[in-house]
Amino acid sequence: MDNNTPLTIESIITQYASYIYNLSLKLSANPDKAEDLAQETFIKAWANISAVKNEDAIKSWLRTICINEFRMMIRKEKRGAMGYAESMDELEHDGEFLVDPRPLPIDEVQVAEEVAKLRDGCFLAMTRKLTLNQRMVFSLIDMFGISINETSQILDLTPKAVKGLLYRARMNLESFFNDHCSFMDIHNPCQCTAWIEFMKDRNTFQEKLRQKKAYLDYQEKGYVHNPEAGRKMLYYYRNLPEQRPSQEWFDKIAALLYDPSSS
Incomplete structure (x- = not known):
């Protein structure tokens, strides 16, 4: 400015x-x-x-x-499920396993626009299946590039605990997508093109996601880290397209700022 x-x-x-x-x-x-x-x-x-x-x-x-x-x-x-509280000792222990993945020289998969939107929407929706603290840490660090130390100050947690939350968030998402998403492995059962008809009714897609368990837990199935899948998963999250608020949003906030009675 x-x-x-x-x-x-x-x-x-x-x-x-x-x-x-x-x-x-x-x-x-x-x-x-x-x-x-x-x-x-x-x-x-x-x-x-x-x-x-x-x-x-x-x-x-x-x-x-x-x-x-x-x-x-x-x-x-x-929303109690989203506030699922991890043990501080366990988080700090998990933080010891956090490793920054090497950059992945991956070419963006060329897909139809409607499929790309569905993929991006699915990836974003699955962050809702993280616990609240995992979601905040993953969003701040892996989506916005904020440092671990600054994130620990924002959330009033130790850096080790933040590393533990980031490790769990990455493992939970990697575990899910490695077993389900065809962008991770073409042999996986979920094919975006099969969802296009469902996406004509947005509520149907959202209901399908709601039917899944309240939060992801990679430990339940004994998932072991797959470096390639992990790098792919982070690549897609870090490259989710930036979006802009609607013009209606700008109009509404202008009205609220200059005429609070309009709210």
Whole structure:
């Protein structure tokens, strides 16, 4: 942001709307909730904009607000399964197994646009099957590139515990996709093209996902890390396309900022 430009909520939204919306989307794994979460983040920012002293810290300030608003949203929903609490000792032990995967020289699979959308939607939806802490750590580190140390400060956890959560999140997702997704292995039973008809009715697809267990647990089936599958899984997550809030979202937040009675 230009230091000569007055700091206003309009300029902040213009510059950071897509970033905060995509963070909201990764955390909530739900487009409708993502718009609500991004909206609440900017409303809270607007109410506290006078507290901003360092314009270079706006991005991290907004990120913190967004994460806190997400936690509040989860508490209101009282979704116990998503709040599944791991043992701190076990997490710190698991953190010893975390290894940064080597970059994978993979060519993007060329597929029809509708299949690509389904694949990306499926990958995003499965993050909802992680425990709440696993989802937040995985989103912040593997989707947004935030460091382990900064994530530990945001979540008030030890770096070892954060590493343990990241290890579990990666293993849970890798375990699921390695056994199901044809993008991991062409011999797997799930073929995106078979879902296209179902996707004509979005609710059908969502119901299929809801029928799966509340959260993933790779330990239940004794899954052993597959480095190639793990690198593929992270490649697809890290390359999920960035999305932009709808024009209706911009119109609604503008109305709320200038006329709070419109909410």
